[in-house]
Amino acid sequence: MIINVQEEELKDYRFIPQLTADGSWTFFSPEFGETFHSYFGAQQEAEYKFVDPVQLLSRVDRSVVYLLDVCYGLGYNTASALAAIWRINPSCKIIQVGLELDPEVPKAAIAKGLLDNWPDPVPELLSTYGQTHELQTEKIEAKLLIGDARTTIQQLSNFSFHTDAIFLDPFSPPSCPQLWTVEFLSLVSSCLKPDGILATYSCSAAVRTALLEAGLKIGSTIPVGRRSPGTVASFVAQNLPPLSDKEKEHLLTRASIPYRDPQLSDSSEIIAHRRELEQQKSSLEPTSHWKKRWSRKVKS
Secondary structure (H helix, E strand, O other), rough: OOOHHHHHHHHHOOOOOOOOOOOOOEOOEEOOEEEEEOOOOOOHHHHHHHHHOHHHOOOOOOOOOEEEEEEOOHHHHHHHHHHHHHHHHHOEEEEEEEEEEHHHHHHHHOOOOOOOOOOOOHHHHHHHHHHHOOEOOOEEEEEEEEOOOHHHHHHHHOOOOOOEEEEEEEOOOOOOOHHHHHHHHHHHHHHHEEEEEEEEEOOHHHHHHHHHOOOEEEOOOOOOOOOOOEEEEEOOOOOOOOOOOHHHHOOOEEHHHOOOOOOOOHHHHHHHHHHHHHHHHHOOOOOHHHHHHHHHHOOO
């Protein structure tokens, strides 16, 4: 019974809003041991790490824009995208699909008014979306697929869904490796239009290698709220900001060995252990050597 009490306390705690530096709020996940956003600013993170890097404003002249939000969470990335598009082109129609494991997260964000900072009609629309998991209006058609994203992404891939932009926003690779594997990211990438762009906050060499193995070109975004940059990816390299020499060399170290999940069903522990074994057998440069080399270059 004590275990059940502790679990209930943790469940309640994760839905206590955590204030971030820009005045917006986030939640903490006891399961993954991380907040849903950085303390730099949850709302600014959605804009600067996701919406701006996928270059949505270059697409707002289209009659329809397609979005895929992987790990919808509180809904901030989608909220920021809707606001940005409709600010420029109020008549643009948006087709959106969200993937989310826990339906209680968007419901809690709605209940606590965390989406109220965005302009109308975004809060009202996403309030309905979070409760019913779908929207059908003149301005937006949206579907929130609940469950393990490794399963729901297969539904999209089978239906040949193709999108202009992908927000890839799982918890960090060490905490949630199952959503950063070559196999999962290959399915995610298959949903991208030929000129579409994927954005993620991660600059992990393992993640970048997985994106490359999925057939994408990659670029580096500016750091937001921390020293490390994010990543953008597309099937075409045009307009992608280049990697630095340091980042290119990082992809030649053991850190670049990606996570693998051949059947898209392994536990995070098995996936992490599989990568560790592959790293131990690798002839690639140890990542510690790369760090020391670049540390000396910075000091010199």
